[in-house]
Every structure is written in structure tokens, then in C-alpha cells.
Amino acid sequence: MVPMQTDLYEHLSKFDSSPILFVGSGFSRRYLGLEDWFHLLAKFSEEIGQNINYYVSSSNGSLPAAASLLAMDYHNTWWNEDKYSNARERYSDACKVTSSALKIEIARYIKEISETSPTDETLQHELELLQKSCIDGIITTNWDLMLERLFPEYKVFIGQEGAIFNNFQGVGEIFKIHGCCSDPNSQILTEEDYNSFDSKYPYLTSKLLTFFVEHPVIFIGYSLSDTNIVDILRSIGQCLSGDSLEKLRDRIIVIDWKPEEEPTFSDGTIKIGETTVPIKTIRTNSFIPVFSALASIKRRFPANVLRELKEYVFDLVRTNDPKGNLLVADIDSTNTHENLEVVFGVGAITKYHETGYKGLNRYDLCRDLIFDNGRFDPGHVLSVTMPDFPPASYFPVFKYLREAGRIMEDGRINTEELCDKVIRRAAYTQRNFNNPGAVRNVITRMPEFEHGLxxxxxAHGFTQVLAHSSKQDLTPADAKNLKSIIRLHFDEHVKNGKLLTPLAKIICLYDWLDYRYAIEFDQ
Structure with a gap:
């Protein structure tokens, strides 16, 4: 075992969540022999009797623009030449735009290549190890189907819309953000495609940031100068301050293929414009130690089973509507209960449904508010959970009041049958969250206070945000940024399973801003 393998395993073992793989074109080149983007365009240029350099020079070196020019010529050839007659008969209904013909033929070619497997024994061994790896999910810019073959139980989301609008569980999933050969028109190929992709990029970035905050993310198949990795890290860097970027160092891991070097695992940086993004770097001449480390991580449930449990069981608990039965058996071919470390039972859920809400505490509600992952029934939270909370504690109420339909359009709150603790907190204004102290003194010491959250x-980090942000004149426009900042530092302010009061207080301020303020004042 090389030292890098041990170092990587020990590093990944520190996290509560398993890694996400971010897979680039180098992966498909290694295991399928697929061309890079330039040579793929060159192949299809030759099909219509053109040289790719004609298109590249005509577009001043821009490959997306070159692809647009090629797509136009390919469109004319595909619709008129006899050699494409069978393809026209079969796929003409799929031709929606000028670039469709080229995308269809590229997709057909990639689908065929996707059915192949490497004959080299080393590559075969690498893929066998990868299949055994403990990973929570995959994000990829590749169009081929190799990842689906390696992880057939994973759910696949295609395109930006698939990543943005679907209810993903964060485990057992593949996100193909540049489209897929199974849906030719989804492939991001031309200049027009990239313009459309870039226009929606902020929404995708918000989803990706969740992965970066909650998981270690391993980039494989990209060079450190690849525009895909640079654009993603630039977007992440624009969302975070220097201190927060430093906290992501352990979570961003880039594999740098170095065939002449011995494997190493070390700190590194990527310079993107004026921003320096700290990362972990794996330099390696073999993927065997990398995939061996991933395969050594222990998971109690297979990813696909864990995803089903999250998707179905939690939905059942949330809705209290048992529409069907979920039976999960034969986990990883485990045939006897003696071999199981975890037994997950679902039964008589209606009987115990409300009783379970008495076990929730302030930490659970605050985490649900910030990470959107509790899926609690708001009525039960208000009527069963909150009456048992200490009278003087800070806990969020407006999210659950809104979701229970108790906040009216005119801003009034229906407090019927609510306990006194909830009724008192429902009357809170921003003054209830203000820390004492002179604002002028804060501005003198930290002038950035006046420039916004x-x-x-x-400029000053999360400790000062905890101490002074409640003195700022925050509005709902600040709520999203406040939530993102809290996400990054949430776990730092939990002690012995309990949320520390300063964080609970600022979370309640966010609750008021996002779920109460807008309704009360933005009529």
C-alpha cells in the first residue's frame, strides 16, 4: 500500500458523509478511448469533407463557436445526402434545432463506444475497485454511459434542469450537467448551448455549493486548467469569503495525473483571477491507490438502498400517508440478520408518528431550517414539539407557521390552539434579536459593518457576524446569504449535540427574515 492511499483513506474517514465524484472527459478517454472535444469535432468535420481548423479559425479559436459553424454545415449535409437517409427516417422527429443533426450523430457514436470495455488488465482492475468505492454520488460533464454501467442502481438526472428542479436525495445519484447521449438535444455542444447553460449557471452553482459544503468532492478526469473545473471553482469562490474558502480546503480534492511521479497527497491551490482557491491535490501515476482508498471506506447501507430509504421512508413520515409498502431486503447479499450492523424497521407508523415529534429538540429544528432536510410535519412541530421547549430558549417558529398555513396574506397569524411559547415568539420583531451595544462603536472598529452582511x-469572519449582524438593518434580500454563511459554520457551534445560543439566535433571525418579514412588510 502506497502512503498516498493511506493518507487519502484517513483524510476521507474524517467526514460524516461519503465523497462525491466530479468526473471529466479524461475519465472517458482513459476507459473508453473517446476523443477529447477538439478531436471529436474533427472526426465529424471529416465526415462532411471539412477540416476542423477551418471552423476553429473561423471562430477565432472558440470551440463552442466552431461547433456551431460545424452544426450548420452538418445540418445541410445530413438532411440532403443519401448516406443519412436511414438516420433521417429514424431520428427526424428529434431534430428540433439546427444543431440536432450533429448532436444525434455524435450521440449515436458515443452510445456505441459506451458499450465497450477496456481490455487492459490494469484498467479493468481500476474499474472493479471503482465499482466497490464508497461514494454518495457523481457529477459529470461527460455524455457517455459508462458511469451508468458502473453504477446501474444510481438514479440519473440529465442536464441543468435535472440537477436544479428535481427532488434529489444527495446519495445514489448521477448528475449529467452537460447532458447525455441518451438525449441528444440535451448535450451542451454549441455556442448557443453554452450561452443558455451560462445564463442558468447561478442556479446550478447554488446546488453544487450544497455538495461542497456537505461532502468531500473529488475531481477526476480534469486538468487543473480545464475550463469546467475553473468555472465551477470560480463560482464557488465568488460565493465564499477567504475564511470559508479555507474551510473547503479539505473538501476539494483534485486528482492530477502525473505518469512520471510517485503518488502523493498534499495541500495545493488553484489561482482563478484574483481568487486563490485552496485544495487538496493527488498527484498519481495510477488510479489503483485512489480507488482502493475509496473502496476501503465503510458504509452501513449501499448508496442505492440509502437513497430509497431517504426518498420513501422520510416521505412516509412527513406525510403520514402510507400509500404503499417499502421492503428492503438482501442488502449487499447479506442473507442472515446476524451479519447486519443496522436494522431499519418500519411498521405501525401511525401509532408512533406523533410520539416521535416529542423527541425533537432545538438542534433538530435549526438544522432543518438551515439545511432543508428534516421534512417535519409543521403542525406536529407546533403542537407536539415546541410546547416542551424551555421558555427562554431561542427556536425557529415562522418556517413552521408559514408551512402550516397559519400566516395569512395580510400578515396576521392564526394562533388558535398554539401554546403560549409559540404565541409569544410569533409576535417577535427584529428588535427581539438585537444584541445590546452601540452600533457606532461597531462601525468605528469595523467600517465594513455599514457595507452589508x-x-x-x-472582512471579519463568522464570529463577528454572530456578535453584530443582528444590529444591521437586514432585509429578506440578505436572508439567502445569511443562510449560506450559517451553513458553512453550523457544526462549529454544536457542543455535545446541543446548539450554542449565539448561533440559535442568529438562526431565529434568519427564520424571521425569510418566513415572516417578507409577508409582514412586503404587501
């Missing part, structure tokens, strides 16, 4: 956080 984000600039104040970037």
Missing part, C-alpha cells in the same frame, strides 16, 4: 462577513 456579505462584506462584513468577508
Amino acid at each position: 456579505t462584506e462584513f462577513y468577508e
